[in-house]
Amino acid sequence: MSSAFVPKDFFQLHSVAAIFGSGESCEVDLGCGDGGFLLQMAAHYPERRFLGVERLLGRVRKVCRDSTRQQLDNIKVLRLESRYFLEWFIAPGSISRLHYLFPDPWPKEKHHKNRLVQDSFIPVLHRALAENGEILFKTDHDGYYQWVCERLDASPLFERVEWDEPYYPKTDFQLQWEAMGKPIFSAKYRRCHAS
Numbered sequence: 001m002s003s004a005f006v007p008k009d010f011f012q013l014h015s016v017a018a019i020f021g022s023g024e025s026c027e028v029d030l031g032c033g034d035g036g037f038l039l040q041m042a043a044h045y046p047e048r049r050f051l052g053v054e055r056l057l058g059r060v061r062k063v064c065r066d067s068t069r070q071q072l073d074n075i076k077v078l079r080l081e082s083r084y085f086l087e088w089f090i091a092p093g094s095i096s097r098l099h100y101l102f103p104d105p106w107p108k109e110k111h112h113k114n115r116l117v118q119d120s121f122i123p124v125l126h127r128a129l130a131e132n133g134e135i136l137f138k139t140d141h142d143g144y145y146q147w148v149c150e151r152l153d154a155s156p157l158f159e160r161v162e163w164d165e166p167y168y169p170k171t172d173f174q175l176q177w178e179a180m181g182k183p184i185f186s187a188k189y190r191r192c193h194a195s
């Protein structure tokens with residue numbers, strides 16, 4: 001069975017049960033790339049559900065192929081744009097943990113408007129996460145790290161918590177950046193109740 005999730009209707013909100021067949025929440029790897037991290041997490045935590053979201057078809061196909069080969073039945077892969085997924089596709093409160101790993105940092109100032117995390121993104125993220133849901137963010141780009149942390153730190157909707165992951169495999173991009181000697185920045189935030 002392929003792990004690709006191909007929606008019949010892109011204009012309705014999708015529950016976790018509609019995507020996986022059961023359950024109320026899942027972990028999401030946003031921009032999962034070739035899926036190295038997603039596959040290792042799914043194998044390590046067979047009791048959890050993992051959804052990879054990725055816009056490039058070739059990468060989606062690779063993750064589907066590899067998850068079938070490894071007989072992982074707790075993975076789904078969705079080909080969709082990240083902001084659309086969070087704002088319009090996934091039902092509110094569905095995501096227990098959002099992994100946001102080595103996203104495109106859009107380093108040039110004139111391209112900062114293309115960064116996923118903007119002030120308007122914070123309530124979108126808050127709505128998509130379940131109660132006490134978490135965002136786990138890693139990047140090699142100091143400027144984007146500061147940008148994301150500034151916005152989350154300034155918001156009453158999130159609180160920063162310690163990065164205390166007992167098992168957290170390195171992604172394909174992390175391995176590449178580390179091989180080039182680049183430092184890696186990590187931050188974890190928890191969703192707060194909106195007052």
Ligand SMILES: C[S@@+](CC[C@H](N)C(=O)[O-])C[C@H]1O[C@@H](n2cnc3c(N)ncnc32)[C@H](O)[C@@H]1O
Pocket residue numbers: 030031032033034053054055056059080081082083101102103104171172173174
């Ligand atoms: C730099 S790669 C990182 C891949 C993986 N997270 C890793 O660390 O190895 C960024 C990934 O996000 C995907 N991506 C970028 N913008 C996206 C968007 N707006 N919606 C969905 N996927 C996106 C890219 O196609 C690419 O696979």
